[in-house]
Amino acid sequence: MKKFFNEFLKGIIRENPTFVLALGLCPTLAVSVSVTNGIGMGIAATFVLLGSNIIIALIKNIVPARIRIPCYIVVIATFVTIAEMTMKAYSPALNRALGIYVPLIVVNCIVLGRAEAYAQKQSVLNSFFDGLGMGVGFTLALILISAIREFFGAGTIFGRALFKSFEPAFVLGMPSGALLVIGLLLGFFNLLKMRKEE
Amino acid sequence: MKDRLIVSVSPHLHKDESVSKIMWLVVASLIPAGAAGVFIFGISALSVIILGVVSAIATEVILQILTKRKITILDGSAVITGILLAYNLPPQVPFWIPIIGAIFSIAIGKQVFGGLGQNIFNPALVGRVFLMASWPRYMTSFTQPFNYDAVTSATPLALLKKGKLFENISYLDLFLGKRGGCIGEVCILALLLGAILLFIKGYISWHIPIPYILTVGVFAYIFGPKGLLSGDWLFHILSGGLILGAFFMATDYVTSPLTRKGQVIFAVGCGIITAIIRLWGGYPEGVSYAILMMNAATPIIDRYTKNRVYGAG
Numbered sequence: 001m002k003k004f005f006n007e008f009l010k011g012i013i014r015e016n017p018t019f020v021l022a023l024g025l026c027p028t029l030a031v032s033v034s035v036t037n038g039i040g041m042g043i044a045a046t047f048v049l050l051g052s053n054i055i056i057a058l059i060k061n062i063v064p065a066r067i068r069i070p071c072y073i074v075v076i077a078t079f080v081t082i083a084e085m086t087m088k089a090y091s092p093a094l095n096r097a098l099g100i101y102v103p104l105i106v107v108n109c110i111v112l113g114r115a116e117a118y119a120q121k122q123s124v125l126n127s128f129f130d131g132l133g134m135g136v137g138f139t140l141a142l143i144l145i146s147a148i149r150e151f152f153g154a155g156t157i158f159g160r161a162l163f164k165s166f167e168p169a170f171v172l173g174m175p176s177g178a179l180l181v182i183g184l185l186l187g188f189f190n191l192l193k194m195r196k197e198e
Numbered sequence: 199m200k201d202r203l204i205v206s207v208s209p210h211l212h213k214d215e216s217v218s219k220i221m222w223l224v225v226a227s228l229i230p231a232g233a234a235g236v237f238i239f240g241i242s243a244l245s246v247i248i249l250g251v252v253s254a255i256a257t258e259v260i261l262q263i264l265t266k267r268k269i270t271i272l273d274g275s276a277v278i279t280g281i282l283l284a285y286n287l288p289p290q291v292p293f294w295i296p297i298i299g300a301i302f303s304i305a306i307g308k309q310v311f312g313g314l315g316q317n318i319f320n321p322a323l324v325g326r327v328f329l330m331a332s333w334p335r336y337m338t339s340f341t342q343p344f345n346y347d348a349v350t351s352a353t354p355l356a357l358l359k360k361g362k363l364f365e366n367i368s369y370l371d372l373f374l375g376k377r378g379g380c381i382g383e384v385c386i387l388a389l390l391l392g393a394i395l396l397f398i399k400g401y402i403s404w405h406i407p408i409p410y411i412l413t414v415g416v417f418a419y420i421f422g423p424k425g426l427l428s429g430d431w432l433f434h435i436l437s438g439g440l441i442l443g444a445f446f447m448a449t450d451y452v453t454s455p456l457t458r459k460g461q462v463i464f465a466v467g468c469g470i471i472t473a474i475i476r477l478w479g480g481y482p483e484g485v486s487y488a489i490l491m492m493n494a495a496t497p498i499i500d501r502y503t504k505n506r507v508y509g510a511g
Contacts, residue, residue: 169332176331180306187310 004129011133017110018141018182019189024110027101028142029178035158038146039139040094041101044083046135048105049114051079053131056119072115073106080105110138148181149173217314220401221274227392228281228446234375234385238343239289243381246296247284253300254280261309275314279303282322282447285382286439286486287329288340295336299325319493320453323486330486340378351378354437355482372436383439393445405461406454406468407444411435413469414476421477434476443485444468453493460496460503467492 017023024045031037055075063071084102087095095102105111114134119127147157153172155161171177236244258276262269271277283299303325311317330337342351352360354367354377371377375385382389396402415431422429434440448454448468455464468488475484 167333169328170334171328171331174331184306184310 004125007126007129008133008136011130011135011137012140013137015134016137016141016189017113017134018138018145019186020193021110021113022186023113024108024138025182027104027108028145028182029175031098031101032142032146032149032178032181033153033173034097034150034156035143035146036094037097038142040087040091041098042135042139042142044087044098044102045105045108045110045138046132047083048076048079048108049111049131049135049138050128051082051131052076052111052115053119053127054124056115057122057124057127060120068120069112069116072112072120076111076115077106110134145178145181145185148185149177153177217275218273221278223399223401224396224446225274225277225281227395228278228285228382230388230391231285231382231385231442232281234388235285235289235381238375238384239341239381243289245293246287246289246291246381247281249293250284250287250296250300251277251280253297254283254304257301257304258309261305262313265309267313270314273314276304279308279321279325282320282382283325285442286322286326286380288337288379289381290339290341291336295329295333299329302328315452317452318496319490320447320450323447323490323493326486327490340380342378343376343384353378353482354433355476358433358437359476359482367433369432369436372433377437379437380439380442383442386436386441389441389445393441396445402445402449403458403461405458406449406465409462409465410444410448410469410472411440413466414440414473417470417473418477421473434473438476438483439485440472443472443489447485448489448492453496455496455499455503457500457503457505460499463499463503464492464496467495 031041052075118130149172155166155168254276255271303321307321307324308317339350373386415435418429418434419431455461471488472484
Protein backbone atom coordinates (compact mmCIF):
# COMPACT_ATOMS: atom_id res chain seq x y z
CA MET A 1 0.00 0.00 0.00
CA LYS A 2 2.83 2.32 0.85
CA LYS A 3 4.22 1.88 -2.64
CA PHE A 4 0.96 3.05 -4.21
CA PHE A 5 0.83 5.97 -1.87
CA ASN A 6 4.33 6.97 -2.99
CA GLU A 7 3.27 6.71 -6.64
CA PHE A 8 0.40 9.04 -5.80
CA LEU A 9 2.47 11.47 -3.78
CA LYS A 10 5.30 11.94 -6.27
CA GLY A 11 2.98 13.67 -8.74
CA ILE A 12 2.08 16.27 -6.17
CA ILE A 13 5.49 17.47 -5.06
CA ARG A 14 8.60 15.67 -6.27
CA GLU A 15 7.44 15.33 -9.88
CA ASN A 16 4.76 17.99 -10.01
CA PRO A 17 3.77 18.21 -13.69
CA THR A 18 3.65 22.00 -13.78
CA PHE A 19 6.47 23.10 -11.50
CA VAL A 20 8.98 20.27 -11.89
CA LEU A 21 8.29 18.52 -15.18
CA ALA A 22 7.04 21.80 -16.77
CA LEU A 23 4.43 19.90 -18.77
CA GLY A 24 1.02 21.14 -19.85
CA LEU A 25 1.96 24.81 -19.62
CA CYS A 26 -0.30 25.89 -22.48
CA PRO A 27 -3.64 25.17 -20.74
CA THR A 28 -2.09 26.39 -17.48
CA LEU A 29 -1.26 29.76 -19.02
CA ALA A 30 -4.61 30.06 -20.74
CA VAL A 31 -7.19 29.03 -18.17
CA SER A 32 -5.64 30.13 -14.88
CA VAL A 33 -7.50 33.45 -14.88
CA SER A 34 -9.92 32.36 -12.15
CA VAL A 35 -9.91 29.64 -9.51
CA THR A 36 -13.16 28.16 -10.81
CA ASN A 37 -11.62 27.71 -14.25
CA GLY A 38 -8.49 26.24 -12.71
CA ILE A 39 -10.40 23.64 -10.70
CA GLY A 40 -12.61 22.74 -13.67
CA MET A 41 -9.60 22.29 -15.93
CA GLY A 42 -7.78 20.30 -13.24
CA ILE A 43 -10.68 17.89 -12.69
CA ALA A 44 -11.18 17.33 -16.43
CA ALA A 45 -7.46 16.65 -16.91
CA THR A 46 -7.36 14.34 -13.88
CA PHE A 47 -10.28 12.33 -15.24
CA VAL A 48 -8.61 11.98 -18.65
CA LEU A 49 -5.27 11.05 -17.06
CA LEU A 50 -6.82 8.39 -14.87
CA GLY A 51 -8.83 6.85 -17.70
CA SER A 52 -6.05 6.89 -20.26
CA ASN A 53 -3.43 5.60 -17.80
CA ILE A 54 -5.63 2.62 -16.86
CA ILE A 55 -6.59 1.70 -20.42
CA ILE A 56 -3.07 2.12 -21.75
CA ALA A 57 -1.64 -0.01 -18.95
CA LEU A 58 -4.23 -2.66 -19.86
CA ILE A 59 -3.57 -2.66 -23.61
CA LYS A 60 0.21 -2.15 -23.46
CA ASN A 61 0.94 -5.76 -24.45
CA ILE A 62 -1.37 -5.96 -27.46
CA VAL A 63 -0.48 -2.60 -29.07
CA PRO A 64 2.34 -2.89 -31.61
CA ALA A 65 5.19 -0.54 -30.62
CA ARG A 66 5.32 1.19 -34.00
CA ILE A 67 1.75 2.46 -33.91
CA ARG A 68 1.42 3.01 -30.20
CA ILE A 69 1.14 6.81 -30.30
CA PRO A 70 -1.96 6.86 -32.57
CA CYS A 71 -3.53 4.18 -30.41
CA TYR A 72 -2.87 6.21 -27.27
CA ILE A 73 -4.29 9.32 -28.89
CA VAL A 74 -7.50 7.47 -29.71
CA VAL A 75 -7.80 6.32 -26.10
CA ILE A 76 -7.08 9.80 -24.76
CA ALA A 77 -9.46 11.46 -27.22
CA THR A 78 -12.24 9.12 -26.11
CA PHE A 79 -11.88 10.21 -22.52
CA VAL A 80 -11.60 13.87 -23.50
CA THR A 81 -14.84 13.58 -25.45
CA ILE A 82 -16.55 12.02 -22.42
CA ALA A 83 -15.23 14.82 -20.21
CA GLU A 84 -16.30 17.50 -22.66
CA MET A 85 -19.80 16.12 -23.14
CA THR A 86 -20.27 15.75 -19.38
CA MET A 87 -19.13 19.29 -18.84
CA LYS A 88 -21.45 20.58 -21.56
CA ALA A 89 -24.38 18.76 -20.01
CA TYR A 90 -23.86 19.68 -16.38
CA SER A 91 -21.84 22.88 -16.37
CA PRO A 92 -22.27 24.80 -19.61
CA ALA A 93 -20.92 28.02 -18.04
CA LEU A 94 -17.61 26.38 -17.14
CA ASN A 95 -17.47 24.82 -20.59
CA ARG A 96 -17.86 28.25 -22.17
CA ALA A 97 -15.19 29.70 -19.90
CA LEU A 98 -12.67 26.98 -20.72
CA GLY A 99 -13.60 27.00 -24.41
CA ILE A 100 -11.17 25.34 -26.78
CA TYR A 101 -8.91 24.21 -23.92
CA VAL A 102 -11.19 21.28 -23.01
CA PRO A 103 -10.86 19.52 -26.41
CA LEU A 104 -7.19 20.47 -26.35
CA ILE A 105 -6.61 18.17 -23.36
CA VAL A 106 -6.13 15.55 -26.11
CA VAL A 107 -2.76 17.09 -26.88
CA ASN A 108 -1.94 18.04 -23.30
CA CYS A 109 1.60 16.81 -22.89
CA ILE A 110 1.00 15.57 -19.34
CA VAL A 111 -1.49 12.96 -20.59
CA LEU A 112 0.59 11.61 -23.46
CA GLY A 113 3.76 12.07 -21.42
CA ARG A 114 2.50 9.83 -18.62
CA ALA A 115 1.25 7.28 -21.16
CA GLU A 116 4.64 7.12 -22.84
CA ALA A 117 6.85 7.43 -19.80
CA TYR A 118 4.83 5.44 -17.27
CA ALA A 119 1.62 3.64 -18.14
CA GLN A 120 3.05 1.60 -21.03
CA LYS A 121 5.69 0.10 -18.74
CA GLN A 122 3.83 -0.33 -15.46
CA SER A 123 0.99 -2.31 -13.94
CA VAL A 124 -2.60 -1.10 -13.98
CA LEU A 125 -2.67 -0.25 -10.29
CA ASN A 126 0.60 1.66 -10.43
CA SER A 127 -0.67 3.58 -13.44
CA PHE A 128 -3.90 4.37 -11.66
CA PHE A 129 -2.07 5.95 -8.74
CA ASP A 130 0.38 7.69 -11.03
CA GLY A 131 -2.49 9.21 -13.02
CA LEU A 132 -4.29 10.25 -9.86
CA GLY A 133 -1.16 11.84 -8.38
CA MET A 134 -0.28 13.68 -11.57
CA GLY A 135 -3.87 14.87 -11.94
CA VAL A 136 -4.04 16.12 -8.37
CA GLY A 137 -0.62 17.75 -8.70
CA PHE A 138 -1.75 19.52 -11.88
CA THR A 139 -4.98 20.63 -10.21
CA LEU A 140 -3.18 21.97 -7.14
CA ALA A 141 -0.71 23.86 -9.34
CA LEU A 142 -3.60 25.34 -11.33
CA ILE A 143 -5.38 26.36 -8.14
CA LEU A 144 -2.24 28.04 -6.79
CA ILE A 145 -1.56 29.96 -10.01
CA SER A 146 -5.17 30.92 -10.61
CA ALA A 147 -5.69 31.99 -6.99
CA ILE A 148 -2.72 34.37 -7.24
CA ARG A 149 -3.84 35.67 -10.61
CA GLU A 150 -7.49 36.04 -9.65
CA PHE A 151 -6.77 37.73 -6.36
CA PHE A 152 -4.16 40.20 -7.56
CA GLY A 153 -5.53 40.58 -11.08
CA ALA A 154 -9.22 40.98 -10.34
CA GLY A 155 -9.44 41.34 -6.55
CA THR A 156 -11.74 38.32 -6.24
CA ILE A 157 -11.60 34.66 -5.20
CA PHE A 158 -14.27 32.37 -6.70
CA GLY A 159 -15.72 35.50 -8.27
CA ARG A 160 -16.33 37.18 -4.92
CA ALA A 161 -14.68 40.48 -4.06
CA LEU A 162 -12.68 40.33 -0.85
CA PHE A 163 -11.72 43.92 -0.11
CA LYS A 164 -13.60 47.02 -1.07
CA SER A 165 -10.82 49.47 -1.74
CA PHE A 166 -8.38 47.00 -3.29
CA GLU A 167 -7.21 48.06 -6.74
CA PRO A 168 -6.29 44.96 -8.75
CA ALA A 169 -3.33 44.90 -11.11
CA PHE A 170 -4.90 44.21 -14.49
CA VAL A 171 -1.70 42.81 -15.89
CA LEU A 172 -2.00 39.59 -13.88
CA GLY A 173 -5.26 38.79 -15.64
CA MET A 174 -3.55 39.11 -19.00
CA PRO A 175 -1.32 36.49 -20.68
CA SER A 176 1.81 38.38 -19.66
CA GLY A 177 0.68 38.11 -16.05
CA ALA A 178 0.31 34.34 -16.43
CA LEU A 179 3.89 34.03 -17.70
CA LEU A 180 5.12 36.26 -14.88
CA VAL A 181 3.37 34.29 -12.12
CA ILE A 182 4.36 30.89 -13.51
CA GLY A 183 7.95 32.00 -14.01
CA LEU A 184 8.24 33.27 -10.45
CA LEU A 185 6.62 30.15 -8.99
CA LEU A 186 8.90 27.89 -11.07
CA GLY A 187 11.90 29.79 -9.77
CA PHE A 188 10.60 29.58 -6.22
CA PHE A 189 10.09 25.80 -6.39
CA ASN A 190 13.51 25.36 -7.96
CA LEU A 191 14.96 27.34 -5.06
CA LEU A 192 13.24 25.05 -2.55
CA LYS A 193 14.58 22.03 -4.42
CA MET A 194 18.13 23.41 -4.41
CA ARG A 195 17.92 24.20 -0.68
CA LYS A 196 16.78 20.65 -0.01
CA GLU A 197 19.61 19.12 -2.02
CA GLU A 198 22.18 21.12 -0.10
CA MET B 199 43.15 36.45 -1.74
CA LYS B 200 41.81 34.45 -4.64
CA ASP B 201 40.18 37.55 -6.15
CA ARG B 202 43.52 39.32 -6.24
CA LEU B 203 45.14 36.67 -8.34
CA ILE B 204 42.64 36.90 -11.16
CA VAL B 205 44.21 38.77 -14.06
CA SER B 206 41.88 40.62 -16.38
CA VAL B 207 42.24 40.60 -20.14
CA SER B 208 44.92 42.91 -21.53
CA PRO B 209 45.47 45.81 -22.02
CA HIS B 210 45.96 46.38 -18.31
CA LEU B 211 44.98 50.02 -18.23
CA HIS B 212 43.92 51.57 -14.99
CA LYS B 213 41.31 54.25 -14.96
CA ASP B 214 40.32 56.18 -11.92
CA GLU B 215 36.61 55.52 -12.45
CA SER B 216 34.31 53.22 -10.62
CA VAL B 217 30.77 52.07 -11.17
CA SER B 218 29.54 53.94 -8.12
CA LYS B 219 31.26 57.18 -9.16
CA ILE B 220 29.56 57.07 -12.55
CA MET B 221 26.22 56.18 -10.98
CA TRP B 222 26.28 59.07 -8.52
CA LEU B 223 27.19 61.49 -11.31
CA VAL B 224 24.19 60.24 -13.30
CA VAL B 225 22.08 60.90 -10.21
CA ALA B 226 23.44 64.44 -10.10
CA SER B 227 22.73 64.93 -13.80
CA LEU B 228 19.12 63.91 -13.23
CA ILE B 229 18.52 66.48 -10.49
CA PRO B 230 17.75 69.51 -12.74
CA ALA B 231 14.96 67.65 -14.54
CA GLY B 232 13.44 66.58 -11.24
CA ALA B 233 13.68 70.08 -9.82
CA ALA B 234 11.95 71.41 -12.91
CA GLY B 235 9.25 68.76 -12.56
CA VAL B 236 8.62 69.73 -8.96
CA PHE B 237 8.54 73.42 -9.94
CA ILE B 238 6.04 72.73 -12.71
CA PHE B 239 3.73 70.23 -11.00
CA GLY B 240 4.07 71.14 -7.35
CA ILE B 241 4.96 69.31 -4.18
CA SER B 242 3.13 66.09 -5.09
CA ALA B 243 5.77 65.45 -7.74
CA LEU B 244 8.46 65.65 -5.08
CA SER B 245 6.69 63.09 -2.91
CA VAL B 246 6.42 60.70 -5.87
CA ILE B 247 10.17 61.01 -6.47
CA ILE B 248 11.04 60.49 -2.80
CA LEU B 249 8.71 57.49 -2.46
CA GLY B 250 10.18 55.96 -5.61
CA VAL B 251 13.79 56.35 -4.47
CA VAL B 252 13.19 55.21 -0.88
CA SER B 253 11.22 52.14 -1.96
CA ALA B 254 13.85 51.21 -4.54
CA ILE B 255 16.64 51.38 -1.93
CA ALA B 256 14.57 49.50 0.66
CA THR B 257 13.69 46.73 -1.79
CA GLU B 258 17.32 46.31 -2.77
CA VAL B 259 18.49 46.11 0.86
CA ILE B 260 15.78 43.65 1.88
CA LEU B 261 16.39 41.37 -1.09
CA GLN B 262 20.14 41.39 -0.60
CA ILE B 263 19.73 40.55 3.08
CA LEU B 264 17.29 37.76 2.25
CA THR B 265 19.58 36.25 -0.37
CA LYS B 266 22.65 36.81 1.84
CA ARG B 267 24.50 38.87 -0.74
CA LYS B 268 26.64 41.95 -0.30
CA ILE B 269 24.55 45.05 0.23
CA THR B 270 25.29 47.38 -2.67
CA ILE B 271 22.94 50.31 -2.24
CA LEU B 272 25.87 52.72 -2.01
CA ASP B 273 26.72 52.14 -5.67
CA GLY B 274 23.75 54.35 -6.50
CA SER B 275 22.15 52.10 -9.08
CA ALA B 276 19.00 51.57 -7.02
CA VAL B 277 18.76 55.33 -6.53
CA ILE B 278 18.90 55.85 -10.31
CA THR B 279 16.23 53.22 -10.86
CA GLY B 280 13.97 54.89 -8.29
CA ILE B 281 14.52 58.34 -9.80
CA LEU B 282 13.96 57.21 -13.37
CA LEU B 283 10.82 55.32 -12.41
CA ALA B 284 9.40 58.37 -10.61
CA TYR B 285 10.32 60.60 -13.55
CA ASN B 286 8.19 58.33 -15.73
CA LEU B 287 5.08 58.71 -13.58
CA PRO B 288 2.37 61.35 -13.74
CA PRO B 289 2.71 63.83 -10.84
CA GLN B 290 -0.62 63.09 -9.10
CA VAL B 291 -0.53 59.28 -8.86
CA PRO B 292 -1.67 57.69 -5.58
CA PHE B 293 1.15 57.16 -3.10
CA TRP B 294 1.29 53.37 -3.58
CA ILE B 295 1.95 53.57 -7.32
CA PRO B 296 5.63 54.63 -7.03
CA ILE B 297 6.12 52.16 -4.14
CA ILE B 298 4.79 49.15 -6.01
CA GLY B 299 6.54 50.28 -9.18
CA ALA B 300 9.90 50.57 -7.41
CA ILE B 301 9.49 47.18 -5.71
CA PHE B 302 8.68 45.59 -9.06
CA SER B 303 11.55 47.39 -10.81
CA ILE B 304 14.17 46.24 -8.34
CA ALA B 305 12.79 42.78 -7.53
CA ILE B 306 11.61 41.59 -10.93
CA GLY B 307 13.53 43.94 -13.21
CA LYS B 308 16.91 43.56 -11.55
CA GLN B 309 17.45 41.19 -8.60
CA VAL B 310 15.66 38.22 -10.16
CA PHE B 311 18.31 38.26 -12.87
CA GLY B 312 21.14 38.47 -10.34
CA GLY B 313 21.54 42.16 -9.62
CA LEU B 314 23.39 45.00 -11.29
CA GLY B 315 25.00 44.00 -14.56
CA GLN B 316 22.91 40.90 -15.05
CA ASN B 317 19.53 42.39 -15.92
CA ILE B 318 18.32 42.19 -19.50
CA PHE B 319 15.83 45.04 -19.30
CA ASN B 320 16.10 48.54 -17.92
CA PRO B 321 14.64 48.09 -14.41
CA ALA B 322 12.90 51.47 -14.22
CA LEU B 323 11.11 50.83 -17.50
CA VAL B 324 10.10 47.33 -16.39
CA GLY B 325 8.43 48.95 -13.39
CA ARG B 326 6.76 51.62 -15.48
CA VAL B 327 5.38 49.16 -18.02
CA PHE B 328 4.08 46.96 -15.21
CA LEU B 329 2.26 49.94 -13.70
CA MET B 330 1.00 50.99 -17.12
CA ALA B 331 -0.50 47.56 -17.79
CA SER B 332 -1.89 47.21 -14.29
CA TRP B 333 -3.36 50.58 -13.41
CA PRO B 334 -3.76 52.43 -16.73
CA ARG B 335 -6.32 54.78 -15.18
CA TYR B 336 -3.74 56.37 -12.88
CA MET B 337 -0.90 56.15 -15.33
CA THR B 338 -2.68 58.15 -18.02
CA SER B 339 -4.26 60.96 -16.00
CA PHE B 340 -1.95 63.92 -16.12
CA THR B 341 -2.23 67.30 -14.48
CA GLN B 342 -1.94 70.74 -15.97
CA PRO B 343 1.33 72.55 -15.48
CA PHE B 344 1.42 75.29 -12.84
CA ASN B 345 -2.02 74.31 -11.62
CA TYR B 346 -1.43 72.60 -8.34
CA ASP B 347 -5.08 71.71 -7.75
CA ALA B 348 -4.86 68.63 -9.87
CA VAL B 349 -6.84 69.68 -12.91
CA THR B 350 -6.48 66.78 -15.28
CA SER B 351 -5.21 67.39 -18.75
CA ALA B 352 -3.83 65.23 -21.51
CA THR B 353 -0.31 65.15 -22.83
CA PRO B 354 0.29 66.78 -26.22
CA LEU B 355 0.91 63.36 -27.74
CA ALA B 356 -2.37 61.99 -26.36
CA LEU B 357 -4.22 64.98 -27.80
CA LEU B 358 -2.52 64.38 -31.13
CA LYS B 359 -3.54 60.73 -31.09
CA LYS B 360 -7.18 61.58 -30.45
CA GLY B 361 -7.04 64.26 -33.15
CA LYS B 362 -7.81 66.98 -30.61
CA LEU B 363 -4.65 69.02 -30.89
CA PHE B 364 -6.40 72.10 -32.25
CA GLU B 365 -4.33 74.94 -30.94
CA ASN B 366 -0.63 74.60 -31.50
CA ILE B 367 1.43 74.30 -28.36
CA SER B 368 4.45 76.49 -28.94
CA TYR B 369 7.81 74.82 -29.24
CA LEU B 370 9.13 77.02 -26.46
CA ASP B 371 6.47 75.71 -24.06
CA LEU B 372 7.39 72.17 -25.00
CA PHE B 373 11.06 72.91 -24.54
CA LEU B 374 10.62 74.50 -21.13
CA GLY B 375 8.06 71.97 -19.94
CA LYS B 376 4.81 73.90 -19.86
CA ARG B 377 2.66 70.92 -20.75
CA GLY B 378 1.03 67.85 -19.25
CA GLY B 379 3.27 64.87 -18.88
CA CYS B 380 5.34 62.73 -16.58
CA ILE B 381 7.38 64.41 -13.83
CA GLY B 382 10.83 64.13 -15.31
CA GLU B 383 10.13 64.23 -19.03
CA VAL B 384 8.55 67.65 -19.44
CA CYS B 385 11.45 70.08 -19.05
CA ILE B 386 13.72 69.44 -22.02
CA LEU B 387 16.03 72.30 -20.99
CA ALA B 388 16.79 70.69 -17.62
CA LEU B 389 17.25 67.28 -19.19
CA LEU B 390 19.72 68.69 -21.69
CA LEU B 391 21.69 70.37 -18.87
CA GLY B 392 22.12 66.97 -17.22
CA ALA B 393 22.94 65.29 -20.50
CA ILE B 394 25.66 67.86 -21.24
CA LEU B 395 27.26 67.03 -17.90
CA LEU B 396 27.33 63.35 -18.85
CA PHE B 397 28.76 64.18 -22.28
CA ILE B 398 31.53 66.32 -20.81
CA LYS B 399 32.51 63.57 -18.40
CA GLY B 400 32.40 61.08 -21.26
CA TYR B 401 29.93 58.79 -19.53
CA ILE B 402 27.61 58.70 -22.50
CA SER B 403 28.47 59.12 -26.16
CA TRP B 404 26.40 60.41 -29.04
CA HIS B 405 26.01 56.94 -30.54
CA ILE B 406 22.73 56.18 -28.80
CA PRO B 407 20.87 59.46 -28.06
CA ILE B 408 21.50 61.32 -31.31
CA PRO B 409 20.58 58.56 -33.80
CA TYR B 410 17.55 57.73 -31.64
CA ILE B 411 16.21 61.28 -31.66
CA LEU B 412 17.05 61.80 -35.34
CA THR B 413 15.29 58.58 -36.36
CA VAL B 414 12.10 59.60 -34.57
CA GLY B 415 12.31 63.08 -36.14
CA VAL B 416 12.88 61.74 -39.66
CA PHE B 417 10.09 59.18 -39.34
CA ALA B 418 7.65 61.77 -37.99
CA TYR B 419 8.59 64.15 -40.83
CA ILE B 420 8.20 61.56 -43.60
CA PHE B 421 4.90 60.10 -42.42
CA GLY B 422 3.10 63.31 -41.58
CA PRO B 423 -0.64 63.72 -41.15
CA LYS B 424 -1.14 65.41 -44.54
CA GLY B 425 0.77 62.94 -46.66
CA LEU B 426 4.46 62.29 -47.12
CA LEU B 427 7.03 64.82 -45.91
CA SER B 428 4.55 66.94 -44.00
CA GLY B 429 5.12 65.85 -40.42
CA ASP B 430 5.87 68.15 -37.51
CA TRP B 431 9.23 66.63 -36.62
CA LEU B 432 10.19 69.16 -33.97
CA PHE B 433 6.93 68.56 -32.12
CA HIS B 434 7.63 64.83 -32.01
CA ILE B 435 11.17 65.34 -30.76
CA LEU B 436 10.17 67.76 -28.03
CA SER B 437 7.06 65.98 -26.76
CA GLY B 438 6.64 62.82 -24.77
CA GLY B 439 9.53 61.13 -23.04
CA LEU B 440 11.88 60.97 -25.99
CA ILE B 441 14.64 63.20 -24.59
CA LEU B 442 14.55 61.55 -21.15
CA GLY B 443 14.53 58.11 -22.75
CA ALA B 444 17.22 58.80 -25.31
CA PHE B 445 19.76 60.38 -22.95
CA PHE B 446 19.12 58.62 -19.65
CA MET B 447 17.40 55.28 -20.26
CA ALA B 448 18.50 53.96 -23.64
CA THR B 449 22.10 54.71 -22.65
CA ASP B 450 22.04 52.38 -19.62
CA TYR B 451 25.38 50.55 -19.75
CA VAL B 452 23.96 47.19 -18.75
CA THR B 453 21.16 46.92 -21.24
CA SER B 454 22.60 48.60 -24.34
CA PRO B 455 25.10 47.15 -26.84
CA LEU B 456 28.83 47.31 -26.18
CA THR B 457 30.26 48.41 -29.51
CA ARG B 458 29.72 51.77 -31.19
CA LYS B 459 28.25 50.14 -34.28
CA GLY B 460 25.88 48.11 -32.14
CA GLN B 461 24.81 51.20 -30.24
CA VAL B 462 23.84 53.00 -33.45
CA ILE B 463 21.80 49.98 -34.59
CA PHE B 464 20.18 49.86 -31.17
CA ALA B 465 19.35 53.57 -31.29
CA VAL B 466 17.87 53.44 -34.79
CA GLY B 467 15.76 50.46 -33.75
CA CYS B 468 14.49 52.37 -30.71
CA GLY B 469 13.66 55.32 -32.94
CA ILE B 470 11.75 53.27 -35.49
CA ILE B 471 9.69 51.46 -32.85
CA THR B 472 8.96 54.71 -30.98
CA ALA B 473 7.79 56.40 -34.18
CA ILE B 474 5.68 53.42 -35.24
CA ILE B 475 3.91 53.29 -31.87
CA ARG B 476 3.34 57.05 -31.84
CA LEU B 477 2.09 57.26 -35.42
CA TRP B 478 0.10 54.05 -35.82
CA GLY B 479 0.07 52.23 -32.49
CA GLY B 480 -2.57 52.06 -29.79
CA TYR B 481 -0.65 54.16 -27.26
CA PRO B 482 0.16 57.86 -27.63
CA GLU B 483 3.76 57.31 -26.51
CA GLY B 484 6.13 54.47 -27.27
CA VAL B 485 9.53 55.36 -25.80
CA SER B 486 9.44 52.85 -22.93
CA TYR B 487 8.20 49.99 -25.08
CA ALA B 488 10.74 50.79 -27.79
CA ILE B 489 13.66 50.77 -25.35
CA LEU B 490 12.48 47.55 -23.70
CA MET B 491 12.11 45.82 -27.06
CA MET B 492 15.58 46.86 -28.14
CA ASN B 493 16.94 45.78 -24.71
CA ALA B 494 15.70 42.32 -25.63
CA ALA B 495 17.56 42.60 -28.95
CA THR B 496 20.81 43.78 -27.33
CA PRO B 497 22.45 40.34 -26.94
CA ILE B 498 21.91 39.53 -30.62
CA ILE B 499 23.16 42.97 -31.70
CA ASP B 500 26.25 42.40 -29.57
CA ARG B 501 26.84 39.04 -31.20
CA TYR B 502 26.77 40.42 -34.74
CA THR B 503 28.75 43.60 -34.07
CA LYS B 504 31.59 42.01 -32.14
CA ASN B 505 34.89 43.73 -32.78
CA ARG B 506 37.35 41.62 -34.71
CA VAL B 507 40.10 40.32 -32.48
CA TYR B 508 43.32 42.09 -33.40
CA GLY B 509 45.47 39.89 -35.61
CA ALA B 510 42.81 37.28 -36.22
CA GLY B 511 40.82 36.59 -39.40
